[in-house]
Amino acid sequence: MKKSGIIAIAGRPNSGKSTLLNRVMSTELSIVSPKAQTTRERVLGILSEKEGQIVFIDTPGIHNAKDGGINEFMMNEVREALEGASAIWYLVDPSSAIYHESRVIELLKAAGNVPVFLIFNKMDLNKSDEATQLNLVRFEEEIRQKAVESGLTVRSVHQISALKGKGVGELLAQTWSILPEGPALYPDEEQLSDRPVKFFVAEKIRQQLLRQLGEEVPYSCAVKVETFKENVKPVRIEASIFVERDSQKSIVIGAAGSKIKAIGTAARGDIEEFLDQKIFLGLQVKVLKDWSRDKNRLKDLGYAL
Ligand SMILES: Nc1nc2c(ncn2[C@@H]2O[C@H](COP(=O)(O)OP(=O)(O)O)[C@@H](O)[C@H]2O)c(=O)[nH]1
Ligand SMILES: [Mg+2]
Known part of the structure; x- marks a missing residue:
């Protein structure tokens, strides 16, 4: 009998959740950037192996959501996962x-009494000197204690590098070992995610906005694929980039259109790699005033609370 289960990948913004999902799936499913809150929505990775099937859910980073807008939507995505x-x-x-991790631990209680794999990532950056090691052991103990106090069941502690892949095999093996026998949730073994291709296309564009724009503007950007014509060669894709203010529109377009051109070129490359075929990509920047705080506009963009 094969095994099956759902693993929620959770943690603070920037801890490397999406990088780890991509690593275990061996594809660039979830977008990655050095900026916090890159991931806005849950992204599934469906791993079908000889042992059975694991459905991974990559989640937005856990942070304080003060408003009723996009941040609250993101924390809701985490809770549901x-x-x-x-x-x-x-x-x-x-x-x-x-003090940052306490907030995460509080939210993890939403999962009830399930095993928690406590995973220290980015070990490739960690120095091997004694003081660093000692600090890590202390931090590990602090988190473990806090988690236990909060009623979480810490199953094991791991040190990995999601970027380099170190320790990920062992983590996967231990994960399989705790999963119960059960039927695959997604019977088609070729299926890698639950999202339509359009979603991934929009995300690839958003990834470039995050990578190529400054600190503030990407958080005011949303991407919607308007046209996706597959029966022509090259495949024709047209997308709108929504910003919240006129000033942001000028930033995204750049001097003489230089910024949007660079974003488009890089996004086209990412999408072509993902789809494994040539595409035409048309981008238009539009102002949708204060969309990130407007319930109806959020809903139109697919962020329904
Ligand atoms: N050096 C190093 N960087 C990593 C590792 N995992 C993730 N990162 C980087 O950390 C940043 C945030 O990664 P991301 O996966 O988007 O984090 P998320 O917000 O938790 O999904 C990106 O710049 C990644 O390249 C790792 O194991 N080692
Ligand atoms: Mg992420």
Whole structure:
């Protein structure tokens, strides 16, 4: 009998959750950037192996959501993912601090009494000197204690590098070992995610906005694929980039259109790689005033609360 289960990948923004999902799936499913809150929506990775099937849910980073807008939507995505999980991969960046992690641990309670894999990521950056090692052991103990106090069941502690792949095989093996026998949730073994191609196309564009724009503007950007024509060669894709203010529109377009051109070129490359075929990509920048705080506009963009 084969095994099956759902693993929620959770943790603070930037701890490497999406990088880890891409690593275990061996494809660039979830977008990655050095900026916090890159991931806005849950992204599924469906791993079908000889042992059975694991459905991974990559989640937005856990942070304080003060408003009723996009941030609250993101934290809701985390909660819903946790509620259905068979186990949690809880990622920690070793340079984090206990007061940040306490907030995460509080939210992880939403998963109920499921095994938690406490995973220290980015070990490739960690120095091997004694003081660093000692600090890591202390931090590990602090988090473990806090988690136990909060009623979480820490199954094991891991040190990995999602970027380099170190320790990920062992983590996967231990994860399989705790999963119960059961039927695959997604019977088609070729299926890698639950999202339509359009979603991934929009995300690839958003990834370039995050990578090529400054600190603030990407958080005011949303991408919607308007046209996706597959019966022509090259495949024709047209997308709108929504910003919240006129000033942001000028930033995204850049001097003489230089910025949007660079974003388009890079996004086209990413999409071509993902689809494994040539595409035409048309981008238009539009102002949708204050969309990130407007319930109806959020809904139109697919972020329904
Ligand atoms: N050096 C190093 N960087 C990593 C590792 N995992 C993730 N990163 C980087 O950390 C940043 C955030 O990664 P991302 O996967 O988007 O984090 P998320 O917000 O938790 O999904 C990106 O710049 C990644 O390249 C790792 O194992 N080692
Ligand atoms: Mg992410």
